[in-house]
Amino acid sequence: MSVLNVNNIICRHGLMTALRGVSLEIHAGEVLCVIGANGAGKTTLMRALAGAHIPDAGQILFQGRDITRQNAHTRVRGGIAMSPEGRRLFADMTVRENLMIAGENGQNGDWTLDRVLTAFPQLVPLIDKQAGGLSGGQRQAAAIGRALMANPDVLLLDEVSLGLSPAAVEGVYASLAEIRDTRVMAMVIVEQDLSRSLAFADRILCMAEGEIKLAGSPADFTKDQITDAYFGIQNEAPADV
């Protein structure tokens, strides 16, 4: 059963159209990885799903309800939480306070402070430290933990491995794999690392120039097909000269 339906949404930033009629469907408990080059519209798609960018046209349905015009905080309370690009932690507040805010304002559920700390053990010694002083990997863990504290049905993770050391990426994905394997929460992950997306996701979605170029199970495509879609190369028959 699909938990999130996106029908033909169009998002503009001023005169620039970032999403040109994107449609997709996310099933409960599945992991969808969104890949694509810079400027492909991945972050705009995530922001549209989270309610931080209201689409100019199209429709978003969450559990069958139309949430196209709903603002971000109402969506969090309804069950869609996002860890945004750049983490956006509250730098002058402690990690504990960062986590508590989402816990206090999100849905009720079994993701508590203790459970987040079990999932991300690297946060335990940092819990009362200011979030501004954390390293990249720690900030990412705290940001994902913060989104989890809202107990979402759909977890949106933008740019998971961007700016992280390989070891930190490994740590974050180990925690995410445990969450994935419970099959309770649907995840939409924007990931630049192609091989990691292919290994981690149930389905991938490749975007270029604001459109979905490729969507399906990683096993359905060859690496070349994905690379072509990634760079927006159309496989047209060569024109006669």
Place this chain on the structure above:
Amino acid sequence: MFEQLLQAILQGALLGGYYAIIAAGLSLMFGVVRFINLAHGDLSILGALITLSLVQILGLPVLAAIAVMLPLMAVIGWLMHMFLFERAMKGGFLLPILVTIGLGAALQNGMFGIWGSDTRSLGASIGSLAWSSWYLPGGIILGKLPVLIFGTAVIVIGALHLMLKRTGLGRAIRATASDPEAAELCGVDARQVHRAAAAIAVGLAAIAGVFLAMRAQITPYSGPAQLIFAFEAVVIGGIGSLGGTLIGGIILGLSQTLGGLISAQMSLLSGHLVFLGVLIWRICREEKLAHGGWRAGLKAVLGLSSKRRKLASGDLS
């Protein structure tokens, strides 16, 4: 002479409590909402005049009148933010300034229309508190009212600090101040938080107004002067810091009473001078940090930097 000095220092520090209360609201609004409310002083006078009417016309005890007035003012703050400030903020940085100047003028003249231009005071309604004092060893005289005002300031600012640190609303306020969109993505309704901050800020202004009416005479046009004192205390103490407003208020109060020792006219002037001094020092320190040293920083402030002059004249060959 020494006694006089000590007396002035004590009075100044106590006066700082009053400035801190009125400055705390301004600081909260700026720190959380990034909104400068130039009608802050007029709102504090409105709170005082409402209290005065409740006491003098309805015959309520002063404390009961304050208890009625405070929620009313908080609601006014909430509604003002909802219907006025939020819209003004969408129009760029200039519009909030124009809107709150206009609001201030409307408040002053509205209060003039209702209450007239007579000077009024709550002094007569608070019995001996208005004039009685404690006599300390060494000939020091401490007015009971200034001590009460200072004590209230410490309690109010301390309570506000605890609220911000310990409660869910406080965390939501701080998160919104730090990054409104990220707060929204955590489920915080940033608009409601801003309205709550406006309600608290207007409530603080009203408390300050009541204290002003207790220790002095007020008219519907007393607001702008209070706004200036509030601004000075905020700038001296550091914008957006609650503890800073208390320190800023005390420094402003001290400058005024110590200036008053020199001559009566020097009292207000010396407060303004200290404010200007701190402002210039802050600007210089920014430049010092940006340029890596006092010499380079001061040069930049005074426009002596040759590169900047060349930039200004467009000659960079």
